[in-house]
Amino acid sequence: MLLEVSPMAQIVIMGNKSSTVSPxxxxxSTDPGNPALLDASKxxxxxxxxxxxxxxxxxxxxxxxxxxxxxxATHDPVTGWSVPEIKPYGPIALDxxxxxxxxxxxxxxxxxxxxxxxxxxxxxxxxxxxxxLERSCARLAxxxxxxxVVLELVKRxxxxxxxxxxxxxxxSLYMRPTVIATxxxxxxxxxxxxxxxxxxxxxxxYFPQGLQAVSLLAVSENVRAWPGGTGGHxxxxxxxxxxxxxxxxxxxxxxxxxxxxxxxxxxxxAGAMNFFVVVKRDDGDGA
Amino acid sequence: MLLEVSPMAQIVIMGNKSSTVSPxxxxxSTDPGNPALLDASKxxxxxxxxxxxxxxxxxxxxxxxxxxxxxxATHDPVTGWSVPEIKPYGPIALDxxxxxxxxxxxxxxxxxxxxxxxxxxxxxxxxxxxxxLERSCARLAxxxxxxxVVLELVKRxxxxxxxxxxxxxxxSLYMRPTVIATxxxxxxxxxxxxxxxxxxxxxxxYFPQGLQAVSLLAVSENVRAWPGGTGGHxxxxxxxxxxxxxxxxxxxxxxxxxxxxxxxxxxxxAGAMNFFVVVKRDDGDGA
Numbered sequence: 001m002l003l004e005v006s007p008m009a010q011i012v013i014m015g016n017k018s019s020t021v022s023p024x025x026x027x028x029s030t031d032p033g034n035p036a037l038l039d040a041s042k043x044x045x046x047x048x049x050x051x052x053x054x055x056x057x058x059x060x061x062x063x064x065x066x067x068x069x070x071x072x073a074t075h076d077p078v079t080g081w082s083v084p085e086i087k088p089y090g091p092i093a094l095d096x097x098x099x100x101x102x103x104x105x106x107x108x109x110x111x112x113x114x115x116x117x118x119x120x121x122x123x124x125x126x127x128x129x130x131x132x133l134e135r136s137c138a139r140l141a142x143x144x145x146x147x148x149v150v151l152e153l154v155k156r157x158x159x160x161x162x163x164x165x166x167x168x169x170x171x172s173l174y175m176r177p178t179v180i181a182t183x184x185x186x187x188x189x190x191x192x193x194x195x196x197x198x199x200x201x202x203x204x205x206y207f208p209q210g211l212q213a214v215s216l217l218a219v220s221e222n223v224r225a226w227p228g229g230t231g232g233h234x235x236x237x238x239x240x241x242x243x244x245x246x247x248x249x250x251x252x253x254x255x256x257x258x259x260x261x262x263x264x265x266x267x268x269x270a271g272a273m274n275f276f277v278v279v280k281r282d283d284g285d286g287a
Numbered sequence: 288m289l290l291e292v293s294p295m296a297q298i299v300i301m302g303n304k305s306s307t308v309s310p311x312x313x314x315x316s317t318d319p320g321n322p323a324l325l326d327a328s329k330x331x332x333x334x335x336x337x338x339x340x341x342x343x344x345x346x347x348x349x350x351x352x353x354x355x356x357x358x359x360a361t362h363d364p365v366t367g368w369s370v371p372e373i374k375p376y377g378p379i380a381l382d383x384x385x386x387x388x389x390x391x392x393x394x395x396x397x398x399x400x401x402x403x404x405x406x407x408x409x410x411x412x413x414x415x416x417x418x419x420l421e422r423s424c425a426r427l428a429x430x431x432x433x434x435x436v437v438l439e440l441v442k443r444x445x446x447x448x449x450x451x452x453x454x455x456x457x458x459s460l461y462m463r464p465t466v467i468a469t470x471x472x473x474x475x476x477x478x479x480x481x482x483x484x485x486x487x488x489x490x491x492x493y494f495p496q497g498l499q500a501v502s503l504l505a506v507s508e509n510v511r512a513w514p515g516g517t518g519g520h521x522x523x524x525x526x527x528x529x530x531x532x533x534x535x536x537x538x539x540x541x542x543x544x545x546x547x548x549x550x551x552x553x554x555x556x557a558g559a560m561n562f563f564v565v566v567k568r569d570d571g572d573g574a
Contacts, residue, residue: 237524
């Protein structure tokens with residue numbers, strides 16, 4: 001299902017502001033027993049003072065360039081979700097004791113916005129990404145988040161940063177909704193504070209060589225996913241343990257890792273891509 | 288082995304400055320092929336403008352209060368480690384695409400400084416914490432770090448924040464060295480940028496009820512550590528997957544979780560504490 005990104009409506013323009021970190025706009029909720037829900041219709045906009053030049057597409061590497069703006073909203077256990085804001089892309093400031101640094105309670109999604117020949121921007125089945133985002137937040141006991149509202153915000157940012165969507169085939173504007181745990185304190189408990197932000201990154205093929213064959217090193221001594229773990233969720237901490245095995249694979253001349261699990265070496269994942277098997281049968285009938 | 292915290296020597300005083308985030312002092316290294324090592328002897332000090340009042344010890348909860356200062360040093364792949372700095376405790380500002388948010392590549396240590404009847408501050412076998420910190424960094428492919436230098440910095444901060452060490456039995460100044468992955472970018476690769484910071488938190492008993500018996504819920508459907516995983520290292524991402532099971536245990540009236548693994552339900556860890564078994568034999572001879 002390709003979903004069209006609808007044009008923006010009723011957006012409050014907040015005028016120019018520098019890109020330093022500012023306290024989030026609190027929601028309108030004044031009822032302490034009724035924390036505010038995330039509400040895309042309240043989206044505010046703070047424009048960047050200057051816009052960056054678009055990068056030539058042949059220099060685009062995955063996830064290295066970012067558009068001029070991002071969307072940010074914060075969750076407080078008493079007041080709930082703040083008013084979401086489109087603001088200049090820039091650093092976020094957090095207490096060093098925050099849960100995201102200490103206990104890694106972060107989740108994310110990745111999805112691409114494409115520009116069609118008809119000039120419309122499209123996302124591919126983003127509702128499924130949003131359902132997974134909701135499940136990931138629940139798995140790490142983050143504050144609940146409404147994926148439909150996050151999707152509405154993603155679409156707003158796609159439309160707002162429309163000039164950043166590359167027109168060339170194989171290129172796209174990669175959208176990265178991220179939820180990080182911002183409870184300040186070292187107690188090993190669930191984070192009741194969180195920050196949602198959405199980044200937009202113009203991007204080309206993930207592999208520098210493009211859609212060529214990649215070589216995989218089968219790895220079983222390090223395990224990417226295991227029963228009772230978090231491999232079925234898109235949580236930050238799933239990824240960094242793969243960095244060292246990936247370094248070793250690269251040094252041996254392989255592009256990526258084929259992750260195995262268990263004594264019968266079941267395939268759990270293949271590096272940064274999906275994994276399909278095509279079987280050619282003796283009678284010539286592919287299955 | 289109790290290690291005495293030695294008095295400070297040759298510390299450069301930098302004068303007062305507000306607690307906003309400032310770019311780190313670069314190291315003296317001007318040789319691009321020779322990144323600077325972390326060097327405790329170059330420690331600089333920026334004093335907080337005002338000092339916080341000490342908190343009454345009966346109000347101390349684990350990891351909620353922090354001293355006036357922290358130590359920060361940053362690693363850049365070209366210039367190496369910056370000059371470490373004692374600076375006012377305050378927020379750190381990072382690119383939202385940083386590896387620590389996206390892929391959870393953070394590690395930490397926890398150790399307590401006690402004030403002895405002789406007035407000396409002591410750490411308990413901190414060298415073993417530092418060896419584990421080195422192993423944790425290596426496991427997540429973070430830039431290598433010299434644990435002996437980190438320990439020297441921990442000792443400097445203990446001495447600098449000496450007034451924060453509670454004198455009462457059972458209380459201590461909890462030291463939290465943390466290394467976070469700060470490479471900005473969404474590529475799923477090892478972070479060649481990092482930030483080391485050390486926090487000091489006056490603390491009492493971990494459990495509000497003190498050294499009373501705690502109840503444990505044995506959990507096997509969620510798995511805390513597994514062969515080929517990171518359970519043997521102190522990495523941030525080990526902890527947040529335990530938040531949801533801990534919530535469920537709390538709701539059932541248990542204090543903590545006894546983590547089991549495998550069909551024979553081996554014990555891998557017990558919540559936020561060590562786990563020992565005392566066996567009383569039929570012949571009355573404890574083992």
